[in-house]
Amino acid sequence: MGFVLQRRLLFLFFSVLFPWVGAAGVSSRRERFEEWRLATATYAKETQGTTVTGGACGFGDLDKSGYGRNSVGVSSALFERGSACGGCFEVRCVNHILWCLQGSPSVVVTATDFCAPNYGLPDDYGGWCNFPREHFEMSKAAFIQIAKGKSDIIPVQYRRVNCKRFGGMRFTMTGSSYFHQVLITNVGSDGVVMAVKVKGSKTGWIQMGRNWGQNWQCDADLQGQPLSFEVTSSGGRTVTSYNVAPPNWRFGQTFEGKQFLE
Incomplete structure (x- = not known):
């Protein structure tokens, strides 16, 4: 039996007995x-x-x-x-x-x-x-x-x-008729938002850019549409909250969506 094949068989044997041996990708992120x-x-x-x-x-x-x-x-x-x-x-x-x-x-x-x-x-x-x-x-x-x-x-x-938060992520609507901006707060898991998409009932998914802090914006008029948000954390996890804001939402209002699970 070749040396390479022996090593592969040993790795499979220990992976069955000790599942964490093969989880280097997960443990390295946790460390x-x-x-x-x-x-x-x-x-x-x-x-x-x-x-x-x-x-x-x-x-x-x-x-x-x-x-x-x-x-x-x-x-x-x-x-x-x-x-x-x-x-x-x-x-x-x-x-x-x-x-x-x-x-x-x-x-x-x-x-x-x-x-x-x-x-x-x-x-x-x-x-x-x-x-x-x-x-x-x-x-x-x-x-x-x-x-x-x-x-x-x-x-x-x-x-x-990790951040321990109560309830879901919160989306506060700001902006104007020329652009849409949302402040995202109460984010669980690692707490850090790295990417956001928004979708209205009349649009596809629109990539938003960081304006400042945790304010995200896109150049679109989304008034009069129910809004959904897709939020990605720095750890690469994504949560989608569908129809968070109703069609009659107004600037200044805050709505609660889903939360990252532990």
Whole structure:
């Protein structure tokens, strides 16, 4: 029996006894979400920052949109021109006995804003969000779950995790008679939307482009038609919500569709 054939038979034998041996493609994607990375974190005072009232992702009032106060603005190295909006990160304070809370507790936060760089200050003294630094500007409510409130900048570890959401994805209609725009919120699974299509009763599927944050648009007048949406996450999963909006939908209204299953 040839060596190659022996190896194939052994692989089939172990694949039957241990099915995960042949699942390298699945496990490699999962490991990407479980790997801890080093970064830094500060917190924004709610009277000054936009972490609670929305920001560059377009979510608006975070309490009303369902994201709450466990939210962060992320530096450009993490923001990726808005594609990180809605993604969830587990963050914990490390390597600082004076500022980190005992036991190294972690908090899961949602990326809802952009932490702008300040190239007038050094990267290690005020320019925390300068590229290519990985930095989290947290809400104070999230920050004090892992560190003392009197802390300044702290060293942290973070990793991407799945987002736990209640209910379906939400589609808020905006735009005008010349173009259609939709804000997509409350996205489960990895939380990150990478592609969107819309379909009216009088159209085929239309590819939408990212306008800013999680606002997606296309150059079409879709008024007077029931609307369906196809949403693809960064993990490659797709969910289609048919006839989410009724024919008489209006700009400013929000409708609930399907959700990514765990």
